[in-house]
Amino acid sequence: MHTDPPLDPADWEEFRALGKRIVDDIADHLAGLRERPVWQPVPEDVRASFRTGLPAGGMPMAEVYEEFRTTVLPFPRGNIHPRFWGWANGSGVPVAAYGDLLASVINCTLGSGGNAAMMVEQQVIEWLQQALHWPAAGSGLLTSGASMGQVTALAAARVAKAPSTTAFRDEGAVASGVQFTVYGSEETHHSVDKAVELLGIGRRFFRKIPVDRDFRIDVGALRATLRADREAGLHPLCLIGNAGTVNTGAVDPLRTLLEIAREEDLWYHVDGAFGAFAQLLPSHHALLDGMTEADSLVCDLHKWLYMPFDVSCVLTRAEGVLEAAFSSSADYISSTAGGPAAYPLAFSDRGIEQSRRFRALKVWFALKTHGIGTFAEAVAANVAQVAHLAARVEAADDLELVARSDLNVACFRYVWPGAAPDAADRVNRGILNRLQTEGLAMPSHTVLDGKFVIRVADNNHRTDVTDFDFLIAQVRAFGAELRAAEED
Numbered sequence: 431m432h433t434d435p436p437l438d439p440a441d442w443e444e445f446r447a448l449g450k451r452i453v454d455d456i457a458d459h460l461a462g463l464r465e466r467p468v469w470q471p472v473p474e475d476v477r478a479s480f481r482t483g484l485p486a487g488g489m490p491m492a493e494v495y496e497e498f499r500t501t502v503l504p505f506p507r508g509n510i511h512p513r514f515w516g517w518a519n520g521s522g523v524p525v526a527a528y529g530d531l532l533a534s535v536i537n538c539t540l541g542s543g544g545n546a547a548m549m550v551e552q553q554v555i556e557w558l559q560q561a562l563h564w565p566a567a568g569s570g571l572l573t574s575g576a577s578m579g580q581v582t583a584l585a586a587a588r589v590a591k592a593p594s595t596t597a598f599r600d601e602g603a604v605a606s607g608v609q610f611t612v613y614g615s616e617e618t619h620h621s622v623d624k625a626v627e628l629l630g631i632g633r634r635f636f637r638k639i640p641v642d643r644d645f646r647i648d649v650g651a652l653r654a655t656l657r658a659d660r661e662a663g664l665h666p667l668c669l670i671g672n673a674g675t676v677n678t679g680a681v682d683p684l685r686t687l688l689e690i691a692r693e694e695d696l697w698y699h700v701d702g703a704f705g706a707f708a709q710l711l712p713s714h715h716a717l718l719d720g721m722t723e724a725d726s727l728v729c730d731l732h733k734w735l736y737m738p739f740d741v742s743c744v745l746t747r748a749e750g751v752l753e754a755a756f757s758s759s760a761d762y763i764s765s766t767a768g769g770p771a772a773y774p775l776a777f778s779d780r781g782i783e784q785s786r787r788f789r790a791l792k793v794w795f796a797l798k799t800h801g802i803g804t805f806a807e808a809v810a811a812n813v814a815q816v817a818h819l820a821a822r823v824e825a826a827d828d829l830e831l832v833a834r835s836d837l838n839v840a841c842f843r844y845v846w847p848g849a850a851p852d853a854a855d856r857v858n859r860g861i862l863n864r865l866q867t868e869g870l871a872m873p874s875h876t877v878l879d880g881k882f883v884i885r886v887a888d889n890n891h892r893t894d895v896t897d898f899d900f901l902i903a904q905v906r907a908f909g910a911e912l913r914a915a916e917e918d
């Protein structure tokens with residue numbers, strides 16, 4: 431006779447009934463997204479409910495769910511709504527949520543081991559290689575996000591390019607006497623600043639190269655900086671190409687950068703956090719030419735592959751480079767001759783984390799359910815929607831298109847003749863604030879050439895072009911009101 435485990439449901443029928451209700455509610459919620467505001471503020475009484483103390487005794491799980499339904503569900507970030515285009519968030523494929531649920535049910539950790547979960551992650555990495563035309567001989571690792579991918583890739587670069595790998599890993603950067611430098615455009619995502627800092631390279635040695643009018647790296651300035659650094663006795667390590675900068679979606683001349691990296695014996699890393707998925711479209715192969723010959727690439731599946739957070743991937747061109755930087759052993763995790771601890775593959779040897787969640791399962795579910803062609807159609811639709819938005823902005827005499835990419839980003843603002851820069855910024859801030867706080871639409875913002883701009887990054891499979899017609903109409907209406915107030 432076993433005793434009942436205290437943390438399992440006392441009544442499995444009650445557990446089952448709640449699960450059925452949750453799934454019913456999920457379907458209603460997702461089917462009715464359009465009818466709800468994109469975002470709404472969290473009311474004070476709801477905020478207060480998150481400041482209660484540690485629960486001492488338990489309460490029925492149906493009541494906990496009820497609390498979630500009334501205090502969490504109505505007040506999210508908004509990125510599953512069809513009119514959310516802020517920052518670089520994705521919209522979330524519903525079936526993937528089942529993958530996440532089931533991953534928690536089987537509760538595997540994916541450091542190492544001979545189990546099916548490990549095989550699913552390996553399969554997902556191989557599918558990504560195929561989707562992105564990445565060499566099959568390469569390797570990879572799923573990570574939480576591209577920030578984690580950048581640091582992983584740069585750590586691999588550092589070991590691969592160190593004068594002596596073992597000495598470098600054993601003695602550390604200081605003893606090796608090498609001062610590395612890293613190169614990328616000034617539009618490179620700030621996660622690279624964090625990575626160089628964490629890796630002991632130092633922020634100052636991340637050389638931020640100026641960009642041209644289209645926000646692409648200035649290759650002449652890059653060459654000059656490399657030359658000066660070599661003359662100064664520094665050790666150029668890595669060149670970063672952007673396949674879609676976060677601000678404007680600019681794509682650096684990736685093949686030219688590849689050639690420079692090869693000439694200079696640099697590790698070539700491409701940040702394709704969202705832009706790498708344009709590779710699903712033959713129309714974009716020329717734009718991304720050179721990307722698949724890089725030494726490493728990061729791509730965020732939770733951005734332009736629409737997966738629920740969090741799942742990203744770092745791919746490497748050569749097998750074994752991640753292990754060269756991260757492998758580590760101990761008696762208590764060593765591989766055995768047979769059984770569950772016999773493993774040819776250890777993801778914990780490819781990155782920082784030992785305990786790793788089974789994030790591959792949601793991707794596996796979604797790719798098997800929809801097929802890569804459906805994802806490619808969604809990506810193509812986003813490209814077309816942003817082109818439509820850009821064309822409408824260009825056609826309007828009270829709107830200015832400040833930047834647009836061939837991917838899914840456009841930046842624009844409301845303008846009028848003789849507007850003072852401060853007034854124009856104030857009005858555009860006001861427009862954005864009304865769009866967001868009234869729950870109408872959720873672009874975000876950035877500053878380009880000193881101008882505050884409204885920024886749209888369309889990683890949303892639920893958007894259609896009419897949503898952008900609505901956005902334009904709202905921006906123009908709010909702009910006219912706020913401009914009038916400025917002139918009063």
Ligand SMILES: Cc1ncc(COP(=O)(O)O)c(C=O)c1O
Nearest residue numbers: 518575576577619621675676703
């Ligand atoms: C171009 C680019 N690189 C890197 C990142 C960092 O990705 P994550 O937020 O997944 O860590 C982002 C995030 O927006 C990005 O847009």
